[in-house]
Ligand SMILES: Nc1ncnc2c1ncn2[C@@H]1O[C@H](COP(=O)(O)OP(=O)(O)OP(=O)(O)O)[C@@H](O)[C@H]1O
């Protein structure tokens with residue numbers, strides 16, 4: 403597990419840029435964990451920007467899944483599963499997880515059953531107004547070192 407202590411929004415963006423470099427040509431599912439307001443969407447915005455998404459990524463409050471084109475023409479999928487708590491029906495997310503794309507999932511434990519086996523988990527903890535702890539953990543076979 404890798405841990406980063408972040409003290410500002412600018413550092414969050416830098417961390418997202420560093421991750422973007424590592425995953426730019428990969429199929430990856432990023433599970434973004436952390437409380438309300440931890441910074442999951444903020445991190446996703448910076449990641450998208452670094453991956454060449456031209457549209458502004460915003461919080462998909464009423465849309466569960468949003469899709470954006472990256473500069474390499476592959477898709478970046480942003481899922482916010484917050485409103486799916488307790489849902490049991492299959493919503494077909496496997497299709498996007500199987501695609502050669504980058505997926506970012508906020509509140510992944512609400513769709514636990516359909517998450518892929520390979521993932522990068524990022525847990526964000528709010529320490530104060532602008533300080534955050536980011537903990538990165540990869541599934542066994544995904545190597546992002
Ligand atoms: N270092 C930082 N990194 C990320 N966000 C920060 C940081 N410092 C301050 N913030 C602020 O914290 C808030 C994070 O909100 P954001 O919508 O990204 O959270 P979230 O985890 O997506 O919440 P939700 O679970 O409601 O979707 C924003 O207002 C952002 O400006």
Ligand SMILES: [Mg+2]
Nearest residue numbers: 442443461508
């Ligand atoms: Mg959010």
